[in-house]
Amino acid sequence: MVEITFLKAGYCTHPEAMVLPGESWKSIIFPALFALIRHPMGWILFDTGYSERFYQETQYLPNKLYALLTPVYLKPQETAISQLKQLGIEPEEIQYIIISHFHADHIGGLKDFPKAEFICFQSGYKAIKNTQGLRALKAGFLAGLMPDNFEERVIFAENYKAIKLPENLTPFEQGFDLFGDGCLIAIELPGHAVGQMGLYLTDNNGKQYFLIADACWLSRAYQELIYPQRIADLLFADKTAYRETLKKINQLYRNNPHLNIVPSHSSID
Numbered sequence: 001m002v003e004i005t006f007l008k009a010g011y012c013t014h015p016e017a018m019v020l021p022g023e024s025w026k027s028i029i030f031p032a033l034f035a036l037i038r039h040p041m042g043w044i045l046f047d048t049g050y051s052e053r054f055y056q057e058t059q060y061l062p063n064k065l066y067a068l069l070t071p072v073y074l075k076p077q078e079t080a081i082s083q084l085k086q087l088g089i090e091p092e093e094i095q096y097i098i099i100s101h102f103h104a105d106h107i108g109g110l111k112d113f114p115k116a117e118f119i120c121f122q123s124g125y126k127a128i129k130n131t132q133g134l135r136a137l138k139a140g141f142l143a144g145l146m147p148d149n150f151e152e153r154v155i156f157a158e159n160y161k162a163i164k165l166p167e168n169l170t171p172f173e174q175g176f177d178l179f180g181d182g183c184l185i186a187i188e189l190p191g192h193a194v195g196q197m198g199l200y201l202t203d204n205n206g207k208q209y210f211l212i213a214d215a216c217w218l219s220r221a222y223q224e225l226i227y228p229q230r231i232a233d234l235l236f237a238d239k240t241a242y243r244e245t246l247k248k249i250n251q252l253y254r255n256n257p258h259l260n261i262v263p264s265h266s267s268i269d
Ligand SMILES: [Zn+2]
Pocket: 101, 103, 140, 192, 193, 214
């Protein structure tokens, strides 16, 4: 039994032309998606979206720049913890949180799930661990969003069995089978952040999803292979890797049009 539900915890606004050159410089909405996954191992989240801690953590400089660059809108009932409660799921019931990368709109709710173990790439964690001040800000990382006992609760995806991916995921070749059943496979998507993790998931109806986090912001970018404005390169860990990853996703989309490719900030409605 594997089921996936997409939810969103808040949104930010940013000029459209930054991500789709040629479009207007008017600000558009970027929802912060997260996914609720029902699996025989228990309830699993893929990322958490924003939480109100974002506001506390960005009150003062330099972190305040983060909130100015991407103004955040979040109502209390829209946080992951609150939405899960509305679905009848208590925070303690979340067994695992798969972290695509450590930007604030993906890890905002980690502290709300006391029993969850975290799954991420070790390379991604190492890149932000112990970063402070402007360096942390440049990495989009707000240390105050991390649970104090994170290191006791984290499992690195590199420790799972590396597998050769099926043909239908070409040009991606290698992944990590997270629960040994082939249903949830972590795939590295470098560029936007170091060690960014994508998740390939097959649900119980055989429907396939590839959650690509921030490998691009909008679906049009991978469908039409549109690279963002050069100035957006400043936000990326590795701009060359970003372009290579996006190109691979575009090839995958053309090879396998039935695959549901889901960026974290595209609209789900
Ligand atoms: Zn990001």
